[in-house]
Amino acid sequence: MVVELNTYEAKTQEIAQELIASTRSKKNILARMQEQMRWDDKVLDWAMSNPGLRVQLFRLIDTIPALQSKTEIARHLQQYMSDESVELPSTLKGILNFTDANSFPAQTAAATMTKAVESLAYKYISGETIAEVIKAIEKARKDGIGFTIDLLGEAVITEKEAHSYLEKYLELIEQLSAKVKAWKRQEGIDLVDSETLPQVQVSVKLTAFYSQFDPLDPQGSKEKVRARIKVLLAKAQELGTAVHFDMEQYQYKDLTLAILKELLLEPKYRDRTDIGITLQAYLRDSYQDLEQLIAWAKERGNPVTVRLVKGAYWDSETIKAEQNHWQQPVYNQKAETDLNFERMTRLLLENHQYLYAAIGSHNVRSQAVACAIAESLKIPSRRFEMQVLYGMGDQLAKALGKRGHRVRVYAPYGKLLPGMAYLIRRLLENTANTSFLRQNLANKSVEELIAPPNLPATPSYEEAGDMNNIPHTPHPIPHTLFQNAADTDYADRELRTKAQQALAKVSDALGKTYLPLIDGEYVETTEYINSVNPSREQEIIGKIGLISVEQAENALKAAKSAFPLWKNTPVAERVAILQKAADIMESRRHEINAWICLEVGKILPQADGEVSEAIDFCRYYAAEMTRLDAGYNYDVLGETNRYFYQPKGIAVVISPWNFPFAIATGMTVAALVTGNCTLLKPAETSSVVAAKIVEILVEAGIPKGVLQFVPGKGSVVGAYMVKHPDTHVIAFTGSREVGCRIYADAAILQPRQKHLKKVIAEMGGKNAIIIDESADLDQAVAGVVYSAFGYTGQKCSACSRVIVVETVYDAFVERLIEATKSQNIGETDLPSTQIGPVIDSTARDRISEYIAQGKTESNLALSMDVPTGGYFVPPTIFTDVPPEATIAQEEIFGPVLAVLKASNFDEALAIANNTDYALTGGLYSRTPEHITRVGQEFEVGNLYINRTTIGAIVARQPFGGFKLSGVGSKAGGADYLLQFLEPRVVTENIQRQGFAPIEGND
């Protein structure tokens, strides 16, 4: 691939040689000796020398500021460093040699390590207070270097925090402006070619202005953010301060650019040139973004500054894309990022009359390219500056300044705890094998360091034609692992438009009648019910015909007669039907999402996860059945033994409304692919979505009589089918009360019945999340809010108890309440909604009774206002809940969260286990010992550590519990299909008259 940068290559080399010499200048012996003695340097050194140690050290550093005593720090130090991946350097071995975390040596080790982490942090963080940061920038100014200031504190999860972020910035610029009045303007910093530049510049993050910033809700996010940044921009203008907008994770990029571009075209802001935007060259679409920004700037008529960086979130972007099976938004190869950075530098600098450039890099080669272009094009100093991060490129900054360029240092300030994410990013960058800084430290040869980025001449690069099309090469997932369907990435505008179009289309198709399907025919019924939108109870989603007991009998008869043929249908044919169904579901994804959203009141991203799950169920069970169909042979001389499976017969599937598509599909296709004739009886409130499943399976080729759609009253036709002597399997998901009744009814042998029935029942939980002292509270608060109030607490996996150890109880509860308060409650087809209604009026009343009960047994800490017109229940938090309280023991299935205090981790675990249920559980902790212990001692079917407890993925997290949470094997797991099958063994004696074939004897 030819990239036209050669014009500047000779000059680039010359400048790079010069810069590199300055960054490698020899230090005097005393300075080196002092450095050798410093623990923070040792930590960095160790991290670079041993990959296992690097991981554990960074994890420990991340945890230390959260710990509240030296004893805990000592304990964590020992636990992290005793991991088997770690090769301990002798100095560390020495200080770890204690047995009691309360002992003097342990306390000394803790103090040493804390000091090391603090010194390390304040290498990259310019101070804790504004006064300290002012000192740091005054020092930089003495070296001829300007500044931009960033306030640390990244995860804004509550509106209170978003307001405080704005307030703190207003305070910051006021204080800085007052301070700079005493400063003399300095050529090359705030005086350039006789033009005065703002003396103060701050860098801000757009998402921090609104806690619910969400690409799925561009309008709502835009309104909130605009209102707040307008306040900042007005103050900044009044005080002569420049404002630069950082760029964060990829999912926010398009919305960030859209908001800023729109705002800066408004007359009030159109002539302001003291505002900046950041672009990240590691993004595959960043070059186009720059082209569009240039076009926009031409239209605007006044430049803004574009800070060009490579990007700080490569690891997390890569992980997120891989986990979601999305295209990786960042390049795969470091050389690709470097090359794109150079292309973008050139494009930006060649358009200097429209946009000012700020080149942010610590890579000498990358900066040299910029210098070479800027110097060749004689770009005026006002339009071009270089930038480095505080503590990352001090030598380089000085060397660039010496060449006569304007240089600015990005100086973050704030406390270590909120600054941890920033610190870890810097440590990763400093110690990554590919990073320029590390390679320079390792004294790699100058020629190699400053060589042009080299892309191998592989066919994929040749085919790509240009850098915008370099193919994404995902990390290979072993082919033995199941490949899950990808959820919709709602950050993609095109997909968002499709989702909205589907919602509109489905809204136009409401109110139709859906009839039962019996023996391949849609049949009329005498009774009908309306399925309504829980967000707007007046809105009828569809009218459903309910079958009578006679029709249930007909359906069972039809199933019985279809069974012999279906049983003998080759597995490959049954499997092909499931695969086709999965493809249809994928092609109708947005439409199905819309039906789920409207019929059961679920917001689109969660409906979308359900459709992925249903697709996965089809494909996974298809693959599983193919595996099982091979059976097992165990042959010995003279005897063959064949182990194989046959279907049980007739399966009755009784599905719930809370996962109307995924669970109903999963249970149904499991029964079908194993060769059973299946009757699907959905919950009444989700019958329209169930009718769509049947529509899809029929289209995919399920023969007449093999699948029947039998909506009806659970207590009448449901019970009739459960008790019927021809029923073999009942697959049920729903309440404990109904599940237990089905289990009991199915156990009774009916007249004519010649088999025992199999019951698979998934019934519910009283799921707890434990928060210990070491937990990352940003992560824990957000995770608990999502787990407790996602789908209004109506997932069987939802968190309904959070058990917090007392050392962090108050801090956690305060943020939990604020974060929940910041959630938007509303109709689920509004993009701003996070919490919707509950399913129907019965549920609303039942949950309200629990809330009344909760008020008598604990402290009501939060009850939110809710809209009218739907089945809304106020999201409610109770604190100081006694472990034995009703609201801490009974499943509520709604937006009610009980917060319990535990004196320590052992007590928290005991409280968590003290219920009738064992479905899901969670732990937020960075204590290795606690993480190990919950794996063994937390009695739940699905345990989630440092993540939400909802959203199990087929094959990756097969789902289901034990105790009174259910009976049967996990859905989406390797044992599930066995429940629909009878295993058989056929043994044949193949000896005749003492003769049997013996291999090799012919």
Ligand SMILES: Cc1cc2nc3c(=O)[nH]c(=O)nc-3n(C[C@H](O)[C@H](O)[C@H](O)COP(=O)(O)OP(=O)(O)OC[C@H]3O[C@@H](n4cnc5c(N)ncnc54)[C@H](O)[C@@H]3O)c2cc1C
């Ligand atoms: C003043 C300033 C402001 C900044 N503001 C922001 C900001 O708003 N948003 C932001 O995200 N970052 C920002 N950064 C951080 C910046 O992204 C990193 O410091 C920078 O990417 C490091 O690049 P480098 O040229 O210094 O180092 P180099 O070592 O040359 O390059 C490191 C870059 O290569 C990428 N990389 C590493 N491995 C691979 C691979 N296998 N495939 C593809 N790429 C790879 C890394 O992700 C990183 O971006 C800012 C930096 C500065 C100096």
